[in-house]
Protein backbone atom coordinates (compact mmCIF):
# COMPACT_ATOMS: atom_id res chain seq x y z
CA UNK A 615 0.00 0.00 0.00
CA UNK A 616 1.14 3.55 -0.68
CA UNK A 617 2.16 5.61 2.31
CA UNK A 618 2.43 9.39 2.60
CA UNK A 619 6.19 9.09 2.55
CA UNK A 620 7.90 6.19 0.91
CA UNK A 621 11.56 6.82 1.56
CA UNK A 622 13.55 9.55 -0.07
CA UNK A 623 13.06 8.62 -3.71
CA UNK A 624 11.62 11.60 -5.55
CA UNK A 625 10.62 10.43 -9.00
CA UNK A 626 8.24 13.36 -9.27
CA UNK A 627 11.11 15.85 -9.14
CA UNK A 628 13.00 14.03 -11.90
CA UNK A 629 10.04 14.27 -14.29
CA UNK A 630 9.32 17.87 -13.22
CA UNK A 631 12.91 18.88 -13.99
CA UNK A 632 12.80 17.07 -17.33
CA UNK A 633 9.78 19.03 -18.55
CA UNK A 634 11.02 22.28 -17.01
CA UNK A 635 14.43 22.24 -18.68
CA UNK A 636 15.35 25.13 -20.94
CA UNK A 637 18.52 23.70 -22.49
CA UNK A 638 16.58 21.58 -24.95
CA UNK A 639 12.90 21.01 -25.64
CA UNK A 640 11.58 17.90 -23.85
CA UNK A 641 10.10 15.00 -25.81
CA UNK A 642 6.30 15.09 -25.65
CA UNK A 643 5.73 11.53 -26.92
CA UNK A 644 4.40 10.15 -23.62
CA UNK A 645 2.29 13.20 -22.75
CA UNK A 646 -1.42 12.35 -22.70
CA UNK A 647 -3.31 14.46 -25.23
CA UNK A 648 -7.01 13.95 -24.54
CA UNK A 649 -7.93 15.55 -27.85
CA UNK A 650 -6.42 12.66 -29.81
CA UNK A 651 -6.10 9.75 -27.36
CA UNK A 652 -9.18 7.83 -26.32
CA UNK A 653 -7.70 4.40 -25.50
CA UNK A 654 -7.72 2.96 -21.98
CA UNK A 655 -10.21 5.41 -20.58
CA UNK A 656 -13.84 5.60 -19.60
CA UNK A 657 -15.84 8.00 -21.75
CA UNK A 658 -18.98 9.31 -20.08
CA UNK A 659 -21.54 11.43 -21.88
CA UNK A 660 -23.20 13.33 -19.06
CA UNK A 661 -26.47 15.25 -19.60
CA UNK A 662 -26.27 18.87 -18.42
CA UNK A 663 -29.59 20.26 -19.59
CA UNK A 664 -30.74 23.52 -18.10
CA UNK A 665 -27.28 24.55 -16.95
CA UNK A 666 -25.70 26.35 -19.83
CA UNK A 667 -27.34 29.74 -20.04
CA UNK A 668 -24.82 32.57 -19.82
CA UNK A 669 -21.97 30.33 -18.75
CA UNK A 670 -20.21 30.39 -22.09
CA UNK A 671 -20.51 26.64 -22.55
CA UNK A 672 -20.60 25.10 -26.00
CA UNK A 673 -22.73 22.09 -25.26
CA UNK A 674 -26.35 22.51 -24.46
CA UNK A 675 -27.17 18.85 -23.83
CA UNK A 676 -24.18 16.88 -22.59
CA UNK A 677 -20.54 17.00 -21.57
CA UNK A 678 -18.02 14.32 -22.53
CA UNK A 679 -16.04 13.38 -19.42
CA UNK A 680 -12.85 11.35 -19.96
CA UNK A 681 -11.45 9.24 -17.12
CA UNK A 682 -8.10 7.58 -17.88
CA UNK A 683 -7.62 4.13 -16.31
CA UNK A 684 -4.06 5.05 -15.37
CA UNK A 685 -5.06 8.05 -13.18
CA UNK A 686 -7.85 6.92 -10.83
CA UNK A 687 -10.12 9.79 -9.79
CA UNK A 688 -9.05 12.23 -12.51
CA UNK A 689 -11.63 13.47 -15.01
CA UNK A 690 -10.86 15.60 -18.06
CA UNK A 691 -13.23 17.66 -20.20
CA UNK A 692 -11.79 18.93 -23.51
CA UNK A 693 -12.60 22.64 -23.83
CA UNK A 694 -16.38 22.85 -23.32
CA UNK A 695 -16.40 26.66 -23.83
CA UNK A 696 -17.40 28.71 -26.86
CA UNK A 697 -14.89 31.28 -28.13
CA UNK A 698 -17.03 33.98 -26.47
CA UNK A 699 -17.21 31.90 -23.28
CA UNK A 700 -13.41 31.77 -23.06
CA UNK A 701 -13.27 35.53 -23.58
CA UNK A 702 -15.91 36.09 -20.91
CA UNK A 703 -14.11 34.06 -18.21
CA UNK A 704 -10.67 35.42 -19.13
CA UNK A 705 -12.07 38.94 -18.91
CA UNK A 706 -13.41 38.19 -15.44
CA UNK A 707 -10.02 36.80 -14.38
CA UNK A 708 -8.22 39.89 -15.61
CA UNK A 709 -10.65 42.73 -15.03
CA UNK A 710 -13.03 41.71 -12.27
CA UNK A 711 -11.61 39.02 -9.99
CA UNK A 712 -8.37 40.88 -9.11
CA UNK A 713 -10.36 43.75 -7.58
CA UNK A 714 -11.40 44.05 -3.95
CA UNK A 715 -12.42 42.08 -1.92
CA UNK A 716 -10.04 39.63 -3.57
CA UNK A 717 -6.43 39.26 -2.45
CA UNK A 718 -3.61 39.36 -4.98
CA UNK A 719 0.16 39.11 -4.99
CA UNK A 720 0.36 42.71 -6.18
CA UNK A 721 -1.75 44.08 -3.33
CA UNK A 722 -3.13 47.55 -3.32
CA UNK A 723 -2.01 48.48 -6.82
CA UNK A 724 -4.69 46.23 -8.19
CA UNK A 725 -7.24 47.43 -5.69
CA UNK A 726 -7.28 50.79 -7.37
CA UNK A 727 -7.96 49.08 -10.68
CA UNK A 728 -4.90 50.82 -12.11
CA UNK A 729 -3.06 47.77 -13.31
CA UNK A 730 -5.69 46.67 -15.78
CA UNK A 731 -6.45 50.25 -16.90
CA UNK A 732 -2.76 50.89 -17.44
CA UNK A 733 -2.50 47.78 -19.62
CA UNK A 734 -5.60 48.75 -21.65
CA UNK A 735 -4.07 52.19 -22.22
CA UNK A 736 -0.87 50.63 -23.55
CA UNK A 737 -2.81 48.39 -25.94
CA UNK A 738 -4.96 51.29 -27.14
CA UNK A 739 -1.66 53.07 -27.82
CA UNK A 740 -0.63 50.15 -30.05
CA UNK A 741 -3.81 50.50 -32.07
CA UNK A 742 -3.37 54.22 -32.70
CA UNK A 743 0.37 53.99 -33.37
CA UNK A 744 -0.14 50.77 -35.40
CA UNK A 745 2.58 49.05 -33.38
CA UNK A 746 2.27 45.95 -35.51
CA UNK A 747 5.30 44.16 -34.23
CA UNK A 748 4.80 41.14 -31.95
CA UNK A 749 8.19 41.52 -30.37
CA UNK A 750 7.50 45.15 -29.58
CA UNK A 751 4.10 44.31 -28.09
CA UNK A 752 5.59 41.55 -25.91
CA UNK A 753 8.27 43.95 -24.72
CA UNK A 754 5.63 46.46 -23.59
CA UNK A 755 3.61 43.67 -21.93
CA UNK A 756 6.66 42.49 -20.02
CA UNK A 757 7.31 45.95 -18.63
CA UNK A 758 3.64 46.54 -17.71
CA UNK A 759 2.57 46.03 -14.03
CA UNK A 760 0.03 43.40 -15.22
CA UNK A 761 2.98 41.08 -16.05
CA UNK A 762 3.67 40.83 -12.29
CA UNK A 763 0.21 39.45 -11.48
CA UNK A 764 0.73 35.87 -10.25
CA UNK A 765 -2.29 34.97 -8.14
CA UNK A 766 -5.68 36.14 -6.93
CA UNK A 767 -7.67 34.42 -4.18
CA UNK A 768 -11.48 34.46 -3.99
CA UNK A 769 -13.88 33.39 -1.22
CA UNK A 770 -11.89 31.76 1.58
CA UNK A 771 -8.47 33.32 1.00
CA UNK A 772 -5.69 30.80 1.03
CA UNK A 773 -3.06 31.89 3.56
CA UNK A 774 0.21 31.02 1.81
CA UNK A 775 2.22 31.02 5.06
CA UNK A 776 0.00 29.08 7.45
CA UNK A 777 -1.87 27.22 4.68
CA UNK A 778 -5.01 27.59 6.81
CA UNK A 779 -8.39 28.89 5.67
CA UNK A 780 -9.96 31.08 8.33
CA UNK A 781 -13.44 32.53 8.88
CA UNK A 782 -11.65 35.84 9.52
CA UNK A 783 -10.26 35.87 6.01
CA UNK A 784 -13.14 35.22 3.68
CA UNK A 785 -15.10 37.25 1.14
CA UNK A 786 -18.15 36.54 -1.00
CA UNK A 787 -17.40 33.82 -3.55
CA UNK A 788 -18.47 34.95 -7.06
CA UNK A 789 -21.87 33.25 -7.59
CA UNK A 790 -21.34 32.82 -11.36
CA UNK A 791 -18.11 30.90 -10.71
CA UNK A 792 -19.87 28.67 -8.18
CA UNK A 793 -22.52 27.98 -10.81
CA UNK A 794 -19.87 27.03 -13.38
CA UNK A 795 -17.97 24.81 -10.91
CA UNK A 796 -21.26 23.11 -10.08
CA UNK A 797 -21.77 22.08 -13.73
CA UNK A 798 -18.42 20.27 -13.73
CA UNK A 799 -18.89 18.81 -10.24
CA UNK A 800 -22.32 17.51 -11.26
CA UNK A 801 -20.73 15.91 -14.34
CA UNK A 802 -18.62 13.75 -11.99
CA UNK A 803 -21.49 12.92 -9.65
CA UNK A 804 -21.13 15.71 -7.05
CA UNK A 805 -24.27 17.84 -7.57
CA UNK A 806 -24.12 19.30 -4.04
CA UNK A 807 -20.70 20.86 -4.67
CA UNK A 808 -20.33 24.32 -3.20
CA UNK A 809 -17.35 26.34 -4.45
CA UNK A 810 -16.03 28.36 -1.52
CA UNK A 811 -12.44 29.21 -2.46
CA UNK A 812 -10.46 29.72 -5.65
CA UNK A 813 -6.90 30.53 -6.51
CA UNK A 814 -6.50 32.12 -9.90
CA UNK A 815 -2.98 31.47 -11.16
CA UNK A 816 -1.36 33.58 -13.88
CA UNK A 817 1.60 32.08 -15.76
CA UNK A 818 3.92 33.17 -18.57
CA UNK A 819 6.36 31.14 -20.64
CA UNK A 820 9.04 30.07 -18.14
CA UNK A 821 6.68 30.13 -15.10
CA UNK A 822 6.19 26.87 -13.22
CA UNK A 823 4.17 25.58 -10.27
CA UNK A 824 6.14 23.23 -8.02
CA UNK A 825 4.96 19.76 -7.01
CA UNK A 826 2.40 19.97 -4.20
CA UNK A 827 -0.84 18.58 -2.83
CA UNK A 828 -3.86 20.69 -1.87
CA UNK A 829 -4.92 19.56 1.58
CA UNK A 830 -5.76 22.76 3.52
CA UNK A 831 -9.50 22.38 2.91
CA UNK A 832 -11.55 20.87 5.76
CA UNK A 833 -13.38 18.94 3.09
CA UNK A 834 -10.87 16.68 1.37
CA UNK A 835 -13.56 14.67 -0.42
CA UNK A 836 -15.06 17.42 -2.59
CA UNK A 837 -13.13 17.58 -5.88
CA UNK A 838 -10.65 20.22 -7.02
CA UNK A 839 -11.83 21.84 -10.23
CA UNK A 840 -9.26 23.38 -12.52
CA UNK A 841 -10.11 25.47 -15.59
CA UNK A 842 -7.45 26.92 -17.87
CA UNK A 843 -7.31 29.62 -20.54
CA UNK A 844 -4.57 30.91 -22.83
CA UNK A 845 -1.28 29.15 -23.56
CA UNK A 846 -1.14 25.35 -23.34
CA UNK A 847 0.74 23.73 -20.46
CA UNK A 848 2.18 20.44 -19.31
CA UNK A 849 0.46 19.24 -16.11
CA UNK A 850 1.96 16.45 -14.03
CA UNK A 851 -0.07 14.22 -11.74
CA UNK A 852 1.44 11.52 -9.55
CA UNK A 853 0.33 9.73 -6.41
CA UNK A 854 0.08 10.27 -2.67
CA UNK A 855 3.86 10.46 -2.35
CA UNK A 856 6.63 11.77 -4.56
CA UNK A 857 8.04 8.31 -5.19
CA UNK A 858 5.28 7.64 -7.71
CA UNK A 859 6.36 8.70 -11.19
CA UNK A 860 3.84 11.27 -12.43
CA UNK A 861 2.07 11.21 -15.76
CA UNK A 862 2.16 14.22 -18.03
CA UNK A 863 -1.00 15.70 -19.53
CA UNK A 864 -1.33 18.41 -22.17
CA UNK A 865 -3.78 21.15 -21.13
CA UNK A 866 -5.12 23.51 -23.79
CA UNK A 867 -7.17 26.68 -23.48
CA UNK A 868 -10.63 25.92 -22.09
CA UNK A 869 -9.78 22.44 -20.77
CA UNK A 870 -11.19 21.37 -17.41
CA UNK A 871 -9.62 18.91 -14.96
CA UNK A 872 -11.53 17.52 -12.00
CA UNK A 873 -9.50 15.81 -9.29
CA UNK A 874 -11.66 13.54 -7.11
CA UNK A 875 -11.19 10.46 -4.96
CA UNK A 876 -7.61 9.19 -5.16
CA UNK A 877 -6.37 12.05 -7.32
CA UNK A 878 -7.85 14.65 -4.93
CA UNK A 879 -4.79 14.32 -2.69
CA UNK A 880 -2.25 13.40 -5.34
CA UNK A 881 0.90 15.37 -6.03
CA UNK A 882 0.63 17.60 -9.07
CA UNK A 883 2.60 20.39 -10.74
CA UNK A 884 2.94 22.58 -13.82
CA UNK A 885 6.54 22.29 -15.11
CA UNK A 886 6.09 24.06 -18.43
CA UNK A 887 4.00 26.61 -20.28
CA UNK A 888 4.21 26.07 -24.02
CA UNK A 889 5.07 28.97 -26.24
CA UNK A 890 2.82 29.55 -29.25
CA UNK A 891 3.62 31.55 -32.34
CA UNK A 892 1.64 34.75 -32.37
CA UNK A 893 1.00 35.20 -36.08
CA UNK A 894 -0.46 38.66 -35.98
CA UNK A 895 -0.33 41.58 -33.57
CA UNK A 896 -3.28 41.87 -31.17
CA UNK A 897 -5.10 45.06 -30.31
CA UNK A 898 -7.36 43.67 -27.59
CA UNK A 899 -5.85 43.85 -24.07
CA UNK A 900 -7.04 40.43 -22.91
CA UNK A 901 -6.29 38.67 -26.22
CA UNK A 902 -2.77 40.06 -26.22
CA UNK A 903 -2.26 39.07 -22.56
CA UNK A 904 -3.51 35.52 -23.25
CA UNK A 905 -1.33 35.13 -26.36
CA UNK A 906 1.63 35.21 -23.94
CA UNK A 907 0.13 33.84 -20.73
CA UNK A 908 -1.94 31.13 -19.13
CA UNK A 909 -4.71 31.64 -16.58
CA UNK A 910 -5.85 28.79 -14.31
CA UNK A 911 -8.92 28.99 -12.07
CA UNK A 912 -8.40 26.44 -9.30
CA UNK A 913 -11.65 25.97 -7.40
CA UNK A 914 -12.24 24.24 -4.07
CA UNK A 915 -14.98 23.45 -1.58
CA UNK A 916 -13.59 24.24 1.87
CA UNK A 917 -16.30 23.21 4.32
CA UNK A 918 -17.83 19.81 4.83
CA UNK A 919 -21.46 20.73 4.33
Ligand SMILES: O=C(O)CCC(=O)C(=O)O
Pocket residue numbers: 813815823828840842849882883884910912
Ligand atom coordinates in the same frame (compact mmCIF):
# COMPACT_ATOMS: atom_id res chain seq x y z
O1 LIG B 1 -2.28 25.72 -12.96
C1 LIG B 1 -2.69 24.58 -12.79
O2 LIG B 1 -3.05 23.85 -13.73
C2 LIG B 1 -2.72 23.96 -11.40
C3 LIG B 1 -2.83 24.94 -10.27
C4 LIG B 1 -2.82 24.27 -8.94
O3 LIG B 1 -2.52 23.12 -8.81
C5 LIG B 1 -3.18 25.03 -7.72
O4 LIG B 1 -3.50 26.23 -7.80
O5 LIG B 1 -3.16 24.43 -6.64
Ligand SMILES: [Fe+2]
Pocket residue numbers: 826827828882912
Ligand atom coordinates in the same frame (compact mmCIF):
# COMPACT_ATOMS: atom_id res chain seq x y z
FE1 LIG C 1 -2.83 22.41 -6.80
